[in-house]
Amino acid sequence: METIVKLIGGLIPDDLLSFLPKEVHPATVYLLRVALNHQNSGYVDAVLDFTWEQLNTGHWFNVPVWLRQVYTVAALIKVKLSLSEMQDEPSEETIMHQNVMEILDMGLLLGAPLAAPAPDLSDLARILSENISKDVDMKPLAVSEIKRQRLLASDISGVHGTPVPTVECPSLESFYAMYFKPLVPVKITGCMSHWPAMERWTDFTYLQAKAGARTVPVELGPHYLHPDWSQKLMTVGTFIKDYVRNPESGKDVGYLAQHPLFDQIPELKDDIRIPDYCCLSSEDKNEEQSEDPDINAWFGPQGTVTPLHYDPKHNLLAQVIGEKRVLLYSPTDSDALYPPKSGLVTNTAQVDPEAPDYESFPLYKEISAMETVLLPGEMLYIPPGWWHHVRALSTSFSVSFWWM
Numbered sequence: 137m138e139t140i141v142k143l144i145g146g147l148i149p150d151d152l153l154s155f156l157p158k159e160v161h162p163a164t165v166y167l168l169r170v171a172l173n174h175q176n177s178g179y180v181d182a183v184l185d186f187t188w189e190q191l192n193t194g195h196w197f198n199v200p201v202w203l204r205q206v207y208t209v210a211a212l213i214k215v216k217l218s219l220s221e222m223q224d225e226p227s228e229e230t231i232m233h234q235n236v237m238e239i240l241d242m243g244l245l246l247g248a249p250l251a252a253p254a255p256d257l258s259d260l261a262r263i264l265s266e267n268i269s270k271d272v273d274m275k276p277l278a279v280s281e282i283k284r285q286r287l288l289a290s291d292i293s294g295v296h297g298t299p300v301p302t303v304e305c306p307s308l309e310s311f312y313a314m315y316f317k318p319l320v321p322v323k324i325t326g327c328m329s330h331w332p333a334m335e336r337w338t339d340f341t342y343l344q345a346k347a348g349a350r351t352v353p354v355e356l357g358p359h360y361l362h363p364d365w366s367q368k369l370m371t372v373g374t375f376i377k378d379y380v381r382n383p384e385s386g387k388d389v390g391y392l393a394q395h396p397l398f399d400q401i402p403e404l405k406d407d408i409r410i411p412d413y414c415c416l417s418s419e420d421k422n423e424e425q426s427e428d429p430d431i432n433a434w435f436g437p438q439g440t441v442t443p444l445h446y447d448p449k450h451n452l453l454a455q456v457i458g459e460k461r462v463l464l465y466s467p468t469d470s471d472a473l474y475p476p477k478s479g480l481v482t483n484t485a486q487v488d489p490e491a492p493d494y495e496s497f498p499l500y501k502e503i504s505a506m507e508t509v510l511l512p513g514e515m516l517y518i519p520p521g522w523w524h525h526v527r528a529l530s531t532s533f534s535v536s537f538w539w540m
């Protein structure tokens with residue numbers, strides 16, 4: 137216990153207020169100063185709560201970075217105070233470790249990095265996680281388990297499509313000329329065998345050790361358009377135990393969907409490889425201008441569904457564990473998919489290809505889909521603007537790479 141307090145405490149300097157951005161409100165500085173001087177968590181909780189409210193009002197896109205930095209500083213102060221409480225109450229060790237882990241993860245999810253030499257929350261989280269995840273019983277996911285519970289694409293109701301073309305690990309030049317430039321979807325095989333994740337992630341003991349104690353947002357319910365859909369924060373360990381391992385236990389379908397897990401837990405990034413194709417660009421960019429792709433994790437049991445939608449970026453959806461059925465529609469068919477004209481989800485079709493309502497959406501009868509089943513080790517190139525509908529046929533872990 138003392139080691140954790142020393143290891144983490146030693147990385148958090150005393151002058152945390154000096155990392156606050158200049159835009160911070162003086163009342164916030166006052167509350168944080170009182171919290172530090174009087175070792176009083178109540179004051180920092182107040183700052184975390186009202187900053188949380190501000191961060192969750194309006195579009196995330198419009199939230200200023202400085203406000204997120206205020207959240208990070210408050211999270212660090214909360215961690216510092218919790219560590220000194222831990223010293224006074226050694227009997228509560230395990231609960232306190234988990235509490236500190238949660239504060240760090242909330243800081244990583246909502247906050248923003250501070251200028252050096254401020255401590256990096258992901259370093260603190262890694263050190264703590266290495267010390268608290270080991271004692272949970274988590275068996276490997278046997279390949280036979282995946283096979284047993286697998287659904288066949290032909291069993292899915294609704295429409296089916298013509299096969300998406302498949303190529304084996306094309307050269308950059310041929311991928312560019314045949315698919316990237318003309319914006320043609322393609323399934324790419326044989327390009328992921330060198331990813332350590334292909335082996336490591338089939339072992340849930342491994343995922344538990346690396347990520348079990350980490351808090352992540354999980355989507356609950358049939359899919360994000362459904363009225364019963366919600367989101368809940370939980371640890372990866374709880375998610376695996378209650379939603380991935382035992383999905384039949386009567387709870388909602390749980391999906392760790394579109395989550396930047398590899399930014400939150402950089403150790404897991406060592407298990408994947410950014411595909412070379414992500415260096416291609418449709419715009420004239422030199423090497424310095426090209427950015428790393430946005431990398432997201434999609435992890436869940438059989439039956440997760442991502443409704444028919446499109447994204448504005450190039451996408452490689454890489455399948456690590458299990459199988460997914462993907463339906464694709466061309467951007468030229470957009471009208472026949474009836475996306476709402478206004479609101480938050482104008483990139484999502486009203487048509488459900490698994491239960492099409494031809495009366496309400498008659499133009500949908502006129503168009504046809506492309507279809508593929510992604511197997512472990514396969515990647516699907518989805519060009520910008522192409523509509524896609526995704527259903528997991530088994531327990532599944534995919535990684536998407538979005539880039540411009």
Ligand SMILES: O=C(O)CCC(=O)C(=O)O
Pocket residue numbers: 434440441442447451453460524526527534536
């Ligand atoms: O795998 C999924 O469920 C959806 C993936 C997706 O929509 C994407 O990568 O853009």
